[in-house]
Amino acid sequence: MKISNIVSLIGLCLLIPCSVFSSHMIGGDVTYRCLGGNRFEITLTLYQDCLNGERYAIEEDDPAEYAIYQEGASTPFTSGNVPSVTTEIVPPGFSNDCINNFPNTCLRKQVFRFVQELPPSPNGYYIVYQRCCRNAAINNIIAPGGVGVTYFARIPAFSDGQCPNNSAVFNNMPPQIICAANPFVYDFSATDPDADSLTYELCAAHPGGSMMDAIPTGGEISPPPYPSVPYFPPYSATMPMSGFPPLQINPTTGIMTVTPNMMGRFVVTVCANEWRDGAIINTLSRDVQFVVTNCSKAVVANIPQLSEEFNTYIVQCDGYEVKFQNLSTGGMTYFWDLGVPGATSTDFEPTYTYPDTGTYTVKLVVNPGTTCVDSITRLVKVYPTFNTDFTFDGTLCPEDTIQFTDQSTATYKPVNRWKWYFADGDSSELQNPYHVYAKGGDYNVKLISRSEKGCVDTAEHVLKIYPFAPFAGNDTIIVLGYPYQLNAVGGDFYSWEPPDYLSDPLSRTPSVSFPDTGRYTYRVKISTENGCKGSDTINIWVVKDGGILVPSAFSPNGDGVNDVFRPILIGYPRMNFFRIFNRWGQLVFSTSNVFEGWDGTINGQTADIGTFFWDISATDINGKKTQKKGDVILVR
Numbered sequence: 001m002k003i004s005n006i007v008s009l010i011g012l013c014l015l016i017p018c019s020v021f022s023s024h025m026i027g028g029d030v031t032y033r034c035l036g037g038n039r040f041e042i043t044l045t046l047y048q049d050c051l052n053g054e055r056y057a058i059e060e061d062d063p064a065e066y067a068i069y070q071e072g073a074s075t076p077f078t079s080g081n082v083p084s085v086t087t088e089i090v091p092p093g094f095s096n097d098c099i100n101n102f103p104n105t106c107l108r109k110q111v112f113r114f115v116q117e118l119p120p121s122p123n124g125y126y127i128v129y130q131r132c133c134r135n136a137a138i139n140n141i142i143a144p145g146g147v148g149v150t151y152f153a154r155i156p157a158f159s160d161g162q163c164p165n166n167s168a169v170f171n172n173m174p175p176q177i178i179c180a181a182n183p184f185v186y187d188f189s190a191t192d193p194d195a196d197s198l199t200y201e202l203c204a205a206h207p208g209g210s211m212m213d214a215i216p217t218g219g220e221i222s223p224p225p226y227p228s229v230p231y232f233p234p235y236s237a238t239m240p241m242s243g244f245p246p247l248q249i250n251p252t253t254g255i256m257t258v259t260p261n262m263m264g265r266f267v268v269t270v271c272a273n274e275w276r277d278g279a280i281i282n283t284l285s286r287d288v289q290f291v292v293t294n295c296s297k298a299v300v301a302n303i304p305q306l307s308e309e310f311n312t313y314i315v316q317c318d319g320y321e322v323k324f325q326n327l328s329t330g331g332m333t334y335f336w337d338l339g340v341p342g343a344t345s346t347d348f349e350p351t352y353t354y355p356d357t358g359t360y361t362v363k364l365v366v367n368p369g370t371t372c373v374d375s376i377t378r379l380v381k382v383y384p385t386f387n388t389d390f391t392f393d394g395t396l397c398p399e400d401t402i403q404f405t406d407q408s409t410a411t412y413k414p415v416n417r418w419k420w421y422f423a424d425g426d427s428s429e430l431q432n433p434y435h436v437y438a439k440g441g442d443y444n445v446k447l448i449s450r451s452e453k454g455c456v457d458t459a460e461h462v463l464k465i466y467p468f469a470p471f472a473g474n475d476t477i478i479v480l481g482y483p484y485q486l487n488a489v490g491g492d493f494y495s496w497e498p499p500d501y502l503s504d505p506l507s508r509t510p511s512v513s514f515p516d517t518g519r520y521t522y523r524v525k526i527s528t529e530n531g532c533k534g535s536d537t538i539n540i541w542v543v544k545d546g547g548i549l550v551p552s553a554f555s556p557n558g559d560g561v562n563d564v565f566r567p568i569l570i571g572y573p574r575m576n577f578f579r580i581f582n583r584w585g586q587l588v589f590s591t592s593n594v595f596e597g598w599d600g601t602i603n604g605q606t607a608d609i610g611t612f613f614w615d616i617s618a619t620d621i622n623g624k625k626t627q628k629k630g631d632v633i634l635v636r
Contacts, residue, residue, distance in 0.1 A: 023135045023145065024053025026107065027174050027288040030127050030153040033193070034163035038119060040155065042066075044082075044112040044129050047174055047288075050089065051106035052135070060215060062087075064112045064129060067221035071123040071154070079218040082114040092176050098372035101295040105176045118155070120162070125155040130208030130221050135289065139264035140235035141205075149287060150208035150226050156281045166193040167282055168272050174288040179295040180263050183302050185376055189254030190272040190284055200254040202247070203271035204228035204237035205287050229267070241266035241290060250310050255377075257311060260292045299330035301366040301376040309454045313362065313378040316354075317386035317455035323351045324362070328374075331366040338362055339380060354382045357412065383412045386455035390447045397468050397532035398439050406431045408449040408457070417450040440467030470526035470534035477541040478514075479571035482621055485511045486538070491526035498522070514542045546571020546620055553633040556600030565632055566597025569618055576617035576625065580632075583611060600634055609634050 027047040032040045044066065048058050063081040070077050090107040118125055132148030134141065141147055158164035168190040178184050192198055206226040209216050216222075228237060241247055247258035249270060256270070272284040304327050306314045316322050326334065326349045336345040338352050339360030345352070354360065360382070365375045387409050394402035408415045420428040422435050423443040437443065443463045450456045470490040478484050486502075487509050488494055499505035501512050501520075514520060520540045527533045549568040556563045569575060580589040580598050588607070589598040600607050612634060617627045 023133060024048045024050070024058050025131055025134050025149050027286055028129070028149065028151045029170065029284060029286040030129060030151045031167045031169050031284065032127065032153055032155060033166050035115065036163055037117075037161065038158075039115055039117045041113065041115050042127055042153075044151070046110045046112075047090075048108040048110065049106065049135065049289075050108040051104060057214075058108065061110060061131070062112075065215055065217045065221065067128050067218065067223075068116065068118070069126045069128065069223045070121055071126060071224070074223055075219055076221065076223075077118070077125065078116070079221065080114075081217070082112045084110050085113045086111045090173050090176070098298050098374075099177075099179070099295050100298055101293070103177055103291075103293050103295055105291075107173075107176050109173070120158055120160045122157050124157045124164070126152050126224050127155070128152045128221050128224070130216050132209030132211060132214040134267070135265055137265050138267055138289070139262075140232050140240055140266045142230040142232050144267075146211050147207045147229050148209035148214070150206035150222075151285070151287070152206075152224065152226070153284065154282045165196075165274070165276075165281055168192040168196070168198060168274055168284045170272070170284065170286055174286070175290065177295060178260055178290055178292045179297050180260050180292050182297050182300055183259050183376070184257065186256045187254065188249060188256045188270050188272075188286075192274060194274075194276075196281070197275040198254070199251050199273045199275065200249050201251060201271050201273070202238045202240065202249055203269050203283075203285060205267050205269040235266075237269065240268045241292070245305070248310065253311075255311055260290075263292045263294055266290045266292065297330070297374065299366050299372045299374045300328055301331075301364050301374040302327040302329070303362070303364055303376050303378045305378065307381075307454060308456070309379070309381065311377075311379055312454070313380050315381040315383065315454040315456065317384050317451075317453075317457070319384050320355070320382055321351060321353045322380055322382070324349050326364065328364065328366045328376075330372070330374075332370075333367055335365040335368045336362065337365075354380075357383050381454055383451070383453040383455055386410045386412075386451055386457055388447055388449045388457035388459040390445075390459055390461070392445070392461070392463065395531045396463060396465050397528075397530075397534075398437055398465060399534070400532070401434050401436055402463070404433050404435060404445070404447075406447065406449065408447075408459075410451045410453075410455060412451060412453045412455070415449050415451050419448045421446040421448075437463075437465045439469070440465045466528060466530055466532050468528060468532040468534065470524070470536045472522065472524045472536040472538040475539040475541075477543060477568070477570045479546045479621065480514065480517050480542050480544055482571060483511065483513075484540070485509055486522065486524075488524045488526060488536070490534070490536075491528045491532065493527045495525045496522055497525070512540075514540075517542045517544050543570060548572065548616060548618060548626065548628055550614065550616065550628070550630055551632065552630075553635060554600070555635045557636045564597040564599055565634075567594075567616055569594055572618035572620050572626070574619040576619060577615070579615045581613045581615070583613070588612070607634060609636055 026049050030044050032042045063083045065081045067076040067079040087110045090109050092105050129151045134144045134147050136145030138144035156164045170190045172187050207229050242262040243258040243260045249256045268290050269287050273280045274282045303313050339362045360380045362380050363377045367373045389407040391405045418431050446460045448458045472488050494508045496505040502510040504510045523537045525535045547570045554562050554565040575594045578591050588602045611631050613631050615629050619625050
């Protein structure tokens with residue numbers, strides 16, 4: 001907005017409550033049509049909020065300022081302004097009879113059109129319109145009251161007398177009101193006069209102008225490229241509003257769907273890309289402002305989306321019969337167009353057998369022929385048959401590799417997606433993965449496979465992994481001359497290495513007689529009848545004399561190191577008692593199990609740090625009792 005205009009508005013606002021800066025811009029786009037002879041008819045369409053928007057700002061939109069840049073240039077090729085050719089108030093498209101909590105709305109559509117001759121250019125041109133500002137109550141833009149708009153279109157490179165392109169044109173008006181928690185379907189498709197291929201995507205809105213220059217002219221209109229508006233986290237160009245299911249647009253059809261779960265104003269921008277010879281030659285973009293309120297539609301047509309495929313009710317891969325679900329509300333009568341000529345139904349939930357494979361467009365109209373009517377369109381895909389299965393091969397033992405092989409079959413190939421769940425926390429998306437289980441048990445393995453046509457099926461098989469855990473025994477210390485017996489577990493067959501000093505190296509529990517002191521290490525190979533194989537080792541220290549070793553401190557802090565206080569008995573096959581007392585002589589722990597120790601708790605509560613006193617009694621191999629006392633420091 002020019003400084004002089006700001007001063008005028010400030011003076012006027014002293015008499016009439018108003019906002020100095022415009023807040024009326026709801027949406028818009030720029031299109032063009034090639035007339036031949038290097039002449040182009042250019043159309044600018046603006047959508048304005050005529051209920052809450054500033055009246056004086058709306059009046060200043062006419063005439064509209066524009067600039068045309070050659071691609072890559074920093075100064076305009078030409079610029080100017082153009083008066084409007086039509087102005088209309090767009091009907092809201094609903095009434096009090098059909099909407100509860102009916103909100104007031106006013107949408108003004110203003111169209112500007114002019115003809116411009118452009119000389120041939122090897123780079124092409126950009127037609128640009130800029131204006132500030134947007135509604136200050138927008139939820140998904142940072143400081144939206146100071147953020148304007150930029151609408152533009154690109155004319156690709158062309159030679160003299162050549163018509164390079166006619167831009168696509170959006171088919172429908174932007175919606176005025178969206179009711180929260182209600183399924184919303186909007187046709188954002190466009191039509192291309194040149195029959196170029198169109199794809200659709202959510203894209204960034206662009207700022208333009210400023211609070212100090214709300215209506216830029218000439219070179220004040222900035223050249224491309226244009227930055228994105230600052231989206232307010234967690235919103236972004238591709239997630240511009242909150243919804244469940246979320247906002248999405250079909251890249252092929254332009255159908256937009258969302259069930260909004262938050263009220264507010266949200267800027268949503270859609271780009272329709274024009275493709276020719278494998279390249280994008282122009283992008284038609286339109287900003288719209290979605291206003292989500294707490295209104296509720298009295299009549300809602302709703303076919304659920306049971307498939308992961310966009311806007312698809314079901315992908316039927318078992319046969320040709322489809323049973324439809326109807327989640328509509330407020331309906332009295334129903335009309336189904338099942339996507340086959342002549343195939344209709346007035347049942348609430350019809351069942352239909354399709355004549356052939358293919359993708360069918362199904363439409364449900366609720367309360368047809370009445371004032372309050374609503375409709376919804378979904379796809380039904382019929383591609384029988386599809387079946388998921390798999391096999392597995394390998395020894396079903398811990399730490400052994402198992403090969404899983406996909407056996408999915410599809411009439412309409414290929415099968416192109418797999419998701420394996422191995423029931424031990426691991427998964428894979430490979431077609432034929434390998435997997436290793438760490439321990440034995442029953443594992444319900446699941447495979448979900450998917451075909452290119454969208455068919456999905458699940459297969460499950462239980463793998464019984466043998467509980468194989470080869471164990472040679474705990475490392476130990478013994479006294480020379482003390483009889484000792486090895487005790488391996490975990491399998492059916494055993495073989496000890498080396499065989500030195502063993503009574504039977506093929507026994508699970510061979511006795512051993514050592515000739516001298518020192519360290520002896522034995523390795524046992526263990527196998528099972530079903531083919532599991534493994535090994536483990538044990539270290540045995542042979543000492544001349546026995547003893548009772550008790551640590552002087554321990555730290556029960558849960559780090560896995562020195563968390564338990566217990567004695568080590570060498571040459572004492574029996575512990576009569578091991579008792580611990582606090583500094584007041586109160587017993588806090590007692591055991592006669594040599595493998596049991598104190599974990600630093602008293603009656604389930606964490607003991608304070610400090611000094612505790614112990615008392616131990618043990619019997620040696622000759623039946624002689626020994627008793628010792630001492631103290632230990634508990635630290636954390």
